[in-house]
Each structure stands twice: as C-alpha cells, then as structure tokens.
Amino acid sequence: MRKFKIIFRPDNLTVEAEEGKTVLDAAVSAGIDINSSCGGEGTCGKCKVRVLKGAPDILTSGLISPRERKNKVFPACLTVIRGDLEIEVPENSRAAFDAFTAEEPSGIMPETKEGEFKRSPLFASPKGSVFNFGFSFDIGTTTVAGQLTDLNTGKILGTKISGNRQAAFGSDIITRIVYAEKPGGLKKLNRAVLESMGRIIESLAEENKIPLKEIHGILCSGNTTMIHLLLKIDPAWIRRQPQLSVPSFPTLTAKKAGIKINPAGILKCIPGVSGYIGGDTVSGVLAAGFYREEPLCMLIDIGTNGEIVLGSREYLAACAASAGPAFEGSGLSCGMRAVSGAIQKVEIDSKTFKSAYLTVSGDPARGICGSGYIDLLSEMLQRGIIDKNGKISAEGKHIRSTDNGKEFIVVSGEETRAGQDIVVSETDIENLKRSKGAVYSACAVLARHLSLDLSAVSRIFISGGFGSRLDIEKAVRIGLLPDLPREKFIFLGNSSLSGCRKILLSQDALKEAFSIASRITYFDLASDPGYMEEYGRALFFPHTDLDKFPTVKF
Amino acid sequence: MALSGLDIYKLLPKTNCRQCGLATCLAFAMQLARKSLPIEKCPFISAESRRILEEQALPPIRPVNIGYGDKQFEIGNETVIFRHEEKFRNPAAIGFIIEDSLNDEAIKKRLEEIEEMRFTRVGQELNLNLIGLRQNKDGERFLKALETVTSSTGMPLMLMSGDLSVLEKAAQACRQRNPLLYAAKEDNYAAAGAIAKKLNLPLVVMAQDLEKLSRISGELEKEGIKQIVLDTGAKPPAEKIWDLTQIRRQALKKKNRALGFPALAIAENEDPFREALEAGDYLAKYAGIILVKNLRKEEALSILTLRQNLYTDPQKPLQVEPKIYSVGKTDTSSPVLITTNFSLSYYTVLGEVEGSKIPAHILSVDTQGMSVLTAWAAEKFNAETISRALNENRLKELSDGKNIIIPGYVAMISGELQERSGFKITVGPKEASGIPAFLKNLMRVP
C-alpha cells in the first residue's frame, strides 16, 4: 500500500495516509475535527474541503454543485487519496467537539431534601488515602458531560461539557451501531468516547489541582448503546431487538476500561431497561423523584433519543421517540451545540423580519443551537413567515430562494465570525418539524396506551442538552410540548447527570436505581400500529388537531 | 366497552414477578388488552380478576359455522363497526338462490354457471360460498330439487322453506353438510328452534321488527341454540342498511347478546347490474351473508373484488406494486432511483422526480410496505434484497448503470450492494426534497 503526504491548511498539519483512504480519514488521524453527521457515508455534505494541490479521485455524488466542482470543493469523505495532497479545511466544515462549556448544571432541581438518600459514596479511597474524588458522567449521543465531586464532602468541584467524538462516526445511534459492526469499528468508537471523557477529566483535575490518582471512581449514565460502546461490548442486538431487557453491566477497573484515573479506580454504569431506554433515563427518573410519589408525572428528554417516561408510584411506562439530533444542533445547515457563539434566543420584527438575538456567552454569532431554533420557529409562525406546514410563505429582504428551496436569513454574513450568512432553510424546518413531531407524538401515544389524557399529568419534567434555557411557552407554541398550564412544566437541565450525582453519593440511591429499572415497562413505538398515524398528525405546527393546542393562536 | 390496558393492570398482582415471560405486569396487561396471549400465563391472578377478564373476552357477535369439510366457512365474530377501528374479520359469505321451480336440467346448468364464477386476484382465490335452495311448490318438488343440487355440487347449502315439516325432512337428508336453515319466524320459531337443536344445525331467525327479532332470538339462545343468523326480511335498501347498522351497534355497543349474531341480507333484482349494486351496499354495511340470484360473471367478479377490498386488514401499510416506474421520456442514460414499495415512499420520490423535470426510473423494491428506514432495520431493504430486485427487473437492459441511486439513509450498504449487484451505486440525498437538486448536479444539468 503506497502512502502519501497530506497537508492540512491553515492548521499546517501533515499526515501520512494510505492510497485509497479518504481525506476525511486523513483528517481524523491528524486530529482535525471535521463535521460528519452521516459518519462519512457521503450523504450530509458537511465535510466539504478545498483541494489546493493534487489530483484526488472524487466519488460520484449529487452533492457537488458545478460551482463547487470548478472551485475544487468536495466532500472530504468522497475525496480519495491517489497522491500527495494539500487540503484547505474551511471553518464551516469544522466540528466543535472540544469546545468546553464550563457551566453548572442548569435548570431547577426539584426539592431535594437533605438526607433524601443516606450519604454513602459509591467509591471508596484505598486505605491510608486522605482524598477521595469521583466523577459522574452523562454520556449522551451528541454531548458528554462530566462532573468532579469530592466524595468526602459531597461538594461539586466543577462540570464540563463537550461534544462526543463518536459523532465522527455518525450522529445517531443506529449509524454508530452499524459502524461498530465494521472491522475495527467498535474499537474506534470506544476510543472516541474515552478521549472525550479523558479530556474532561484532565481539564477538571488540573483546574482543581487534583492528581489523577486521587480519582477513585467514575459513575456513568448513558443510553444503552453508549454504555455498550464505552465498555466495548458489541451493541448489534440493540437495533434488532430493542424490547429485550438489558443485562446488568459489568463493573470494570479504570485500567481495564482504559480511563486515566487511579488504575485501581472503578468504572460503574447505571442500569438500563431495554435497548432504547438506558441508565440515563433511569437516572433522570431518580432525579425527578416522581417514581415514589402519587401524582402522575411525565419526564421528557428532548435529546437525540427522546425518551419519555410517564408514571408515578403506581407504575412507570417509557418509550423512545428517536427524535434525532436536530435539537442538539446537529444535521441543520447552521446548527451547533449550545457553546459560545450559538444563538439561543431570537425575536423577529413583525414588519422588517429582522432578527434580534442573544448568543451563548455573548460572542459573535456562529450558528444556532436547539433553544434558538425553538424560538425561531415560534417567531416565524407568529410573523407569518412560514405556514403551519413549515413552508416559507412570505417574501422580503430576509428571504431567498435556492436550489433546495427557500431560506430565511437570521444573521447576515457581515455580523458573523466566518462571514457567512446564518440561515434557516425549509429543509432545516422539515427536520425540526420531524424531531418535534417525534417527541410530541411519543408523549401522546404513551398516554393513549394508558388510556390517559395528557391533562391528567400533574407535572412535566423536561431534560435535554439543547441549551441552558428552554422557553416553555415557545416550545408549546410549536407543538413540541403538550398545551398544558405552563406552571406544570419544570426544566431539569441534565437530569441524567443530576441523578448520576445522587447515586455517586449514595449506595441507597443505587439500589433505588435498580428498583426503578426493574419497574419500567418499555413500549416500542416502531412496532406500534397507531404510532405512524400519531406521528403524521404531529407533523404540523403546532399540530393537525388544533383543539389539542387551545392556547396557541397565530 | 373492552377493558383498557390500564384497567387490566389494576386487576393484576403488580408484583412484576416475570413468571409470565414479560418484564412487568403493565407489559402483560397491554398484551392481554390486545388479546395477544391467554390469561392463564399469569399464575397469580385472583379468581375474581380472572372472572372479569374471561367475561369480557367472549365475542360480542357469535361466530357461526356453515358447511362442511374444506368448504366450511365461518361468519360473525366481528368486533368493530368501522373497518378502520381494527379490521373486519370474517369475509361475508356470498351465495346464489336457486328456485326449486326450475327443472332439474336448468338447476344443473345454473350450478355449472355458478361454479364458473371463481377468480384469482392479487394472489387470492375469490369464490362464492353457498347455494340457497328456495321452495316454491310442494314439498316433494323441494326434496327432489335438493337431491339434484347435492348430487351436482359440494357447496354449502341454505334450505329455504316456509313449511317446517319439509324443512326438517330436507335438513335430515343433507344433515352432514351442515346446511343453514331458513327460517324461524314469529309464528313458528319454537318448533323451528327445536328442529335446529335436534339436528344441531345453524338457523336463520327472521322478523321485520328489530324488537321482535331480539326477543325471539333471545329466547332461542336461552334454549341452547347458539348458531343463529339474523334476518329482517325483504325491505328497501335504505331500510335494510338501517337494520344491519342497528344490529351491529346493538351487539357491539349495547352488548345485546340476543342480537349478537351475524346478519343476512338478500339482494334480488331482475336486472343483474342493479342487483350487484344493491349487494354491494350490504357488503359494505355489515351483512354476514348476502344472497343474490341473477348476477352474471362480470357482476360476480365485481362483488367478490369488493369483498376482497373491504375485508383487507387496514393496519397493513399501503403498498404499490414493486417494479420499475419510468417517469418522463427516459432512455438508458436516465438515472435510476431506488426506494421501497411503501406507498408514501414511492409517491414522495415520484413527486420530486416529476418536479425535477429530469426523466428517471424509479425502482420500487418489495419491502411489504415498510418505509426505507423501517425496512432496512428489518433487513428487507439491504444489499441482498435490492440487488435481487435489480436483477429481477432486468436493470441491465433498461439502464447503462452509470447512475443507480440509493436513498441517503442506507448509505452504509453502498459498498456491499455494488459488489453484489455489479452496478455502480451512488448515494443519494437523505431527504426526498433534495432529489431535484441532486439529479441536476448528477446529470450536469446547468
């Protein structure tokens, strides 16, 4: 196999790559993070790079416009190495995996009475050691959040959130499960998540001046697939038989797991329920607390997997909406995670259609995150820019037509960092509509199975990694959340992480988690004959049955 | 009102012991609500709960069996008023009335004509279910005609006579054929019932007024006659539709056991065209047996097709015929887009191709109506099934193979598909809305 030199600009990094591999492969080995929603399959078009020097083979694709071809701009995953190359990776094609947000977990924690669970840390330090630190991790499909805690005092020392590097191999679970079936796939996916976790651990340890060997345990909360990949267990059965019960996860030493803390430290995972309902959902239920109370409650995770739990002390029912990563900013033309520069709040002027916005950290706008999209959709509906089907039906300075349909310009290129317009396209809206339709219809189906009306629910807990805030009103207006009295909604932030923390600090809480896991009944939507109907009905803003949204008027 | 999953859950032990094979009692309750498994699977259910559950499991419209051997058919056992609520279960039986006033030769000829009325459509056999022999003259003629019928055909029978002694003799003569007896009426139902009970044969109960019908049928049921078919007699079509609707509602909504039986309707018109239209109305509106007299072959095919349509399972997804569809003025260089035979998938792709104004072929692969992602997850839309479809549809003859496009969502199969099929495979957009731009770029249309 011949090897060639690939130079990346403006990073000025050089790598050797085998003939026949793609530029995307080369970039990954160079440590350059390029957007790859589709995991390198050539469908998302997000990995476009420019060939400055050299003559690679370009695989056939309809994603390359004649102008791009002329300018030698091609998707990196379709650019095959046949000789030395010099490649320019534009800003827009770069993935911001490692942009940390160092935030305290946000949202309102329901009243946690001190002594709710007896304090007894999960991990003990070895004899003679004064210090005892532990980590709780929420391993999401799109984002990874890690929290350092002093197990002796129970104090949180810091939290960091970064992108899950597995995204290079696909933005959704099924794509990653399929990738794991390839030779070497499971290993790459495992390494990717360990890297993401490792960077968070190192960063927090350094900030708090804690030697890594004083960290004695990591408790992980994640969906079933994420945990399989973390523990390097073959996840193939998950998509084939999602309704099977999850076997209990083994506890590994840090050394065996490949995590750089005290080698004798422990890696433990919160138990899950089934293929699509994992420890993160169990953890979220624990955090919300309604599993031991009378009133009927609902927990909605507005994330890639969109888990919904409905129940109380009497029973617990759960399903997975498979909403997709749209609300985490992935797969949209200008979507991004809720890190600095992400538009998170928008208002549109009714006459000029000009957008006033706020970004995370106040930095110049780079893109839009989940909560920003929720605001945008609500505003666009309110101003008549889109019809209830999500099609742009107005005209004006901020609206233009392209080959792929119309788009609405939120921020013009002059005001952005990269100099490119930030837009919402009709395809984006279609994508968001499907995500919100999936979440809402999953709630509706679960309620229907239990012969309940959604109005019977006393409290609705919302969790998700789409931003530090959620405008409940706007989320209802677009039909993402049911139209119920707004005070019933409680935004929990990252409930998986909150629950994980409770368990980290109490062995009783771990027992409780096992009990919760065994009580949850999983409802598989894909095999539910009524689901597609319900889903189709939810593909409208706010909903085809306008009566379900009496307070929403555009 | 059938018990909901949650109602059933409240009757269970709620221990989540898993002895039934499911993870939680709630899961078991949901399955029970769907009647997917028997109550017995739970070893710890209380006697009272069991009693409640068993009672509500009885069919509201009793099944009735007519005929014998491989020609036996069942009617009744319906659980919904509208097919979209779930489905209609037992296709209505359709039969021909033959008058005993025809001479034996004529009867034989008519039977031959009727036997010819069998067709195959969409892989299913469509045929008629029974012959109703109707008495017009004396008992002797009726019995002789019956002999002619039984020696000429094996079809199930309905014996139509107003004279109970004749009816009894006829029933005894062909008892092993399990014929339907027509009919018990207001003035003779006790005696008619006795005959049916003695010979253990299904019986039509006829009364014009629904109250009377309910009363008579209720009494007969108490006597132990369980195989009853209801008839409200000769009426104009709109009234007959009303009666049939009432009976269905009474059985399902009012739990009226006396009317919890399949219903019969007779469509008789000198004009076979008109007879067919009338029969069609009854087929749509709940009749369990429909008798006609004058339909010819083309009307019979139409009615049997209507039956086939109404009794399909609405929960099975809408499908198009899996084959190649050519859009616009195609030639061998035209691109080929591959999708499933789920109706919505196909029509969505079709719409985009038409909108693109670029002539193209669409290959609809048989995935039993599943959409792209579902079919892929169920292993019905993968390299193997697609390459088989490519070969079966002789793609090599149709296309130069330069632009065979698969949906973006199954990009991961492109390598294997290329190997298996021998065609060069291009990965298309994930969203159908991306098709027009994609095709323009692909075909280098400026």
Next chain:
Amino acid sequence: METNLTLEKYPGLISTVTIGSEGEELTVGGQNALPLLFKEGNIPNPPKIAFEVWDIFPGDFDPELLNIYGEEAKDPFAWAELGINKCKADLICLRLQGAHPDYGDKNASKIAGFVEKFLCRIKVPLVIIGSGDDIKDNLIMPACSEAARGRRCLLGSAVQDNYKTLVASALADGHNIIAESPIDVNIAKQLNILISDMGLPLERIVIDPTIGALGYGLEYAYSIMERARLAALSGDRTLASPFICMAGQEAWKSKEAKEIPGQGAIWEALTATSLIQAGADILVMRHPKAIEETKNHINILFGGK
C-alpha cells in the same frame, strides 16, 4: 331483552357547498348524520354525478368509452352536451388536459379563451380541473378562474405543496376549491387548515381523498372517508367538507375494465356506489351506463326513506 334503538346524534355538520351561478346552482353536503342513516339526522343533498369532459380529444380513453361517445368526443361542447342530455349528469367536470406539456401545451390565454366559450355554451354547474402539471396549472388556472367569474365553479386541485395560487384565485373570483390529499386524513385536515388560514371559508372546500378504484385500493380511501366523516360529525370543522371522487378516471385504469368487454361499466358503478356508502358527495364519472345505474341507485336509496 330490551332493545332501545341506538340513535346516534352528532353535534357536527358537513359544510353545504354551492356550485353554479344564481338560479342554476346545486348544493352538496349539509348532512349531520352518517351516510344513508336517514333516521338519525338530516341528509338534505343526495350525491351528485359529474360527467368528465376534456378540452381535447381523449385519445388515452378506453376504446369502449370512445365507441360510446362516438363523434361527440372530438368536440368538447358536444361531448359535454352528451353528458347533460343523455346521461343526465348534474355537473360537468372539465379537465384542461390540453394545457399539459405532453398533451399540447396550450398556453394560458388559449385555455382561458376556450373556457370562456365553454361557459357560454354549457350552463350547468361546473368543475374545472387543471392538467396535473403544477407549474402550468399555476399559469392557466388563475386565467380560467377569472374567465369564469360569476359562475361559482369548483376549481381543482390544491395540494399541500401547491395551494396558494389556486386559493388566491378562488378568493378573488368567488369560486370553490378541491383540496386534494394523497389518501391521508391528516394531510387532508392540514390542507384545509392551510387553505382557511389564507382566508377561504371552510364552506368553499370539497375534499378529494384520491380514491383507488374497486380492486385497486378502494378500501384505503373508503376508510379515510369514514374516519374523516366521523371526525367531522363529532365536531371537527376542518374535516367537515363534502367529498369528490374520481370514480371514472380510476375505474377505467383497471385491467378488468380495459381487458374484459362489458366489465368496465359495472366496475365504475360499483366503485361509485361503494364510495357513496363512505360519504361521497360528488362522483366524477365516464360511462353512460355506469352513470345511469348509479343515479338510479341513488334515487332508490334516497327515495325509500
């Protein structure tokens, strides 16, 4: 056992849609009971039959139909008169197929001119349908709509991805609209909402659920129609529209109609009458015998109340 008859009373009402100019109009819809259940409410308007006519010679039509039409099919006016006089159809459904790029590609002004002449000759209520090519129809339909101003026609068809132009014309010129959805009750509802969001009253919409013929998916539209009707009568105004069904067009696509002589008429009629059981209010038909028998059937059903 007591048998109190189950009389179901519904709070909803299907819109009454009026088609045709003052003095020559007909109405469809207006019922507050399920199809043919006269004892439960009011069913003021029996289903109507529209005779299908093209603006060009229908070379694609089955030879059996062309035979029956004879020379009349070559002249749209004579052809329409055949429908009115011989078949006693209640409406004419004029399809402007000649505008389609593959069928003659007639331009908007030619089409509008033809429609004007047609309106002068043919005085019955009119359904006017485009060629099926969205881009072309967005050019010709506004012109025809204007030419037909005052005639309160039923214009077709608006679909979810292309409804604005037609709705705007209907609003401007006082016409009704056919809202077409692909055998999907949710899309039917969504489309009605989008149309009414533009300001067209729900009472000017007729739903085309896109039927399949007998043997070719009839049951799909049948169930869509039953579901929509139930929802409408239970109070859902956005689905409370009368239905129009292309029985002729679909039935004559069938193998049976095309290959078995004499089969087509009963195939088309049974398609139509079955859909009437599901709530069809306007049937667009082709074969004179099918029309005659369907009309007779409707009379029997409605006469016997």
